[in-house]
Amino acid sequence: MKGATVASRYGGVFVLAVIVAVLPWFLPNSFYFDVVINSGIAAIVCVGLNLLIGYAGQISLGHAGFFALGAYSSAILTDNLGWPPIVSLGSGLLVVALLAFAIARPILRLKGHYLAMATLGMGIIISIVLNQEVDLTGGPDGMPVSSFSLLGQEVDSELGWYWIVGGSLIITVWLALNLIDSAVGRALRAVHGSEVAAQVAGVDTTRYKILIFVVSAVLAAYAGSLFAHYTGFLTPSEGSFFRSIEFVTMVVLGGMASVFGSVIGAAILTALPQFLTVFHDYEHVMFGLVMMLTMIFMPKGLLPSLRNWINKRTS
Amino acid sequence: MSLLEITGLSKSFGGVQAVQELEYTVESGKIHSIIGPNGAGKTTLFNMVTGIFKPSSGEVHFNGQDVTGLPVHELAALGISRSFQNLQVFFNMTVLENVMVGRHLHCRREFLQSLLHTPAITRSDEGARHRAAELLEWVGLKAYVGDHADSLPYGALKRMEIARALACEPKLLLLDEPAAGLNNKETQEINELIQQISERGITVVLVEHDMRLVMGVSDHILVMDHGKKLAEGTAAEVRENPDVVAAYLGRGD
Numbered sequence: 001m002k003g004a005t006v007a008s009r010y011g012g013v014f015v016l017a018v019i020v021a022v023l024p025w026f027l028p029n030s031f032y033f034d035v036v037i038n039s040g041i042a043a044i045v046c047v048g049l050n051l052l053i054g055y056a057g058q059i060s061l062g063h064a065g066f067f068a069l070g071a072y073s074s075a076i077l078t079d080n081l082g083w084p085p086i087v088s089l090g091s092g093l094l095v096v097a098l099l100a101f102a103i104a105r106p107i108l109r110l111k112g113h114y115l116a117m118a119t120l121g122m123g124i125i126i127s128i129v130l131n132q133e134v135d136l137t138g139g140p141d142g143m144p145v146s147s148f149s150l151l152g153q154e155v156d157s158e159l160g161w162y163w164i165v166g167g168s169l170i171i172t173v174w175l176a177l178n179l180i181d182s183a184v185g186r187a188l189r190a191v192h193g194s195e196v197a198a199q200v201a202g203v204d205t206t207r208y209k210i211l212i213f214v215v216s217a218v219l220a221a222y223a224g225s226l227f228a229h230y231t232g233f234l235t236p237s238e239g240s241f242f243r244s245i246e247f248v249t250m251v252v253l254g255g256m257a258s259v260f261g262s263v264i265g266a267a268i269l270t271a272l273p274q275f276l277t278v279f280h281d282y283e284h285v286m287f288g289l290v291m292m293l294t295m296i297f298m299p300k301g302l303l304p305s306l307r308n309w310i311n312k313r314t315s
Numbered sequence: 316m317s318l319l320e321i322t323g324l325s326k327s328f329g330g331v332q333a334v335q336e337l338e339y340t341v342e343s344g345k346i347h348s349i350i351g352p353n354g355a356g357k358t359t360l361f362n363m364v365t366g367i368f369k370p371s372s373g374e375v376h377f378n379g380q381d382v383t384g385l386p387v388h389e390l391a392a393l394g395i396s397r398s399f400q401n402l403q404v405f406f407n408m409t410v411l412e413n414v415m416v417g418r419h420l421h422c423r424r425e426f427l428q429s430l431l432h433t434p435a436i437t438r439s440d441e442g443a444r445h446r447a448a449e450l451l452e453w454v455g456l457k458a459y460v461g462d463h464a465d466s467l468p469y470g471a472l473k474r475m476e477i478a479r480a481l482a483c484e485p486k487l488l489l490l491d492e493p494a495a496g497l498n499n500k501e502t503q504e505i506n507e508l509i510q511q512i513s514e515r516g517i518t519v520v521l522v523e524h525d526m527r528l529v530m531g532v533s534d535h536i537l538v539m540d541h542g543k544k545l546a547e548g549t550a551a552e553v554r555e556n557p558d559v560v561a562a563y564l565g566r567g568d
Binding site for chain 2: 175178179181182183184185186187189190192193194196197198199200201202203204205211257
């Protein structure tokens with residue numbers, strides 16, 4: 001049993017690492033690199049969001065807000081104040097962590113629809129602020145972001161970004177799997193299963209809900225910061241309600257409470273609009289459709305449904 | 316020695332007095348039962364003792380300490396655990412993991428170490444897994460250890476809840492209708508389980524409607540009606556109490 005859990009934990013990470021390592025040889029041009037890098041960035045957000053939604057059972061419809069805050073913190077601190085990008089990134093994460101912590105306590109008292117509405121409101125407020133603070137963010141016109149540099153080395157190649165995002169994703173997945181398979185992770189899942197039973201078992205449910213809310217917000221902000229430096233230009237739409245819904249759709253499609261499902265969900269829904277022009281023109285309609293069809297035909301999501309199907313076939 | 320002392324405890328929901336001015340003492344190491352018709356306030360009393368409801372007035376002392384109104388998880392840390400009348404199972408986890416959650420307070424759970432899954436965390440997890448498997452075997456669920464909780468029959472889930480509560484290593488275990496919905500054979504098994512739990516030195520308080528189980532297993536019985544104490548004493552004393560016979564037991568004869 002011990003071997004099984006360890007193998008399933010690190011086996012998946014190993015497969016992901018191998019895919020990340022060999023993928024560059026199969027990417028014909030920079031367009032494909034761009035799609036893969038954006039998939040990886042979305043996947044980092046989704047792994048964090050899945051810890052919150054899929055594992056701990058707390059919905060958030062406002063995580064694009066944290067993504068955008070991470071992005072804009074990096075942009076503003078690096079470009080307006082001239083801080084080194086890595087310091088800006090760290091400071092941005094700290095700011096988002098503190099903000100998420102402050103919001104979490106009142107908001108996570110709520111359950112179900114009420115929590116969904118409150119997080120939705122939170123995301124919308126962040127989005128409005130980014131639109132209105134023209135002096136700081138450039139408002140709806142957006143703002144340019146200088147490139148990322150690490151140890152005096154500027155990251156300007158697509159391959160450089162590929163390794164940064166790929167490495168970040170592998171580490172994120174590894175940390176998430178470690179967390180899930182610990183007493184902390186079991187406590188989080190217990191909160192999802194039955195809050196009162198978790199409390200009776202000694203779990204301080206409020207504390208754990210706040211913890212995972214902050215963790216998922218920080219991961220979103222980290223991804224946002226990478227995104228800002230990578231694309232080099234930010235608009236408030238990165239923090240919009242639709243962006244939040246995209247993230248949730250990726251998590252739902254990939255599979256609730258499935259870390260690798262989130263990676264797959266993020267990759268599919270990032271790539272589809274790029275390769276199918278139909279998808280591109282009606283992006284929001286398609287996201288709605290994907291969400292509905294997933295709920296109807298495989299409510300557990302892609303990866304868990306696939307796993308069930310394989311288990312049935314083999315047993 | 317008294318483990319749990321309840322004085323003047325009341326709880327009202329709007330205009331309804333669910334529990335009124337209750338005085339009740341639970342002796343360490345004994346098996347206690349609380350009986351009474353539906354709506355007598357038995358589960359409300361459990362909910363106050365475990366911190367799920369805050370009492371409207373009165374005090375709860377546990378192990379000599381005033382614990383009135385403490386949050387549920389702090390009471391769990393002090394040594395109070397329970398099972399639920401309507402199952403509260405983590406259906407998103409395996410049977411083993413359900414019981415491992417019961418080991419929460421005995422596990423290492425530092426956040427950064429958990430993220431890195433340091434050897435200390437792995438060791439502590441192994442300990443929890445081992446103990447949970449032991450308890451599952453002890454309550455007779457060895458065959459289900461690796462199964463998903465949602466694949467278990469009702470009777471097995473009731474036992475799993477007891478194993479999970481025992482995993483906390485409580486001083487006081489409150490069982491809310493452990494035999495409800497079980498057949499005669501299963502009820503007999505629960506009876507034996509309760510006695511074995513008591514032999515481990517855990518004080519048990521039982522809310523139960525199955526009179527054969529209650530009369531057979533209890534050292535002390537509290538009879539409640541309309542949120543008040545109607546009578547208390549040994550099985551024989553309670554059975555012969557005219558108030559109890561009139562209000563409750565007599566109804567069947």
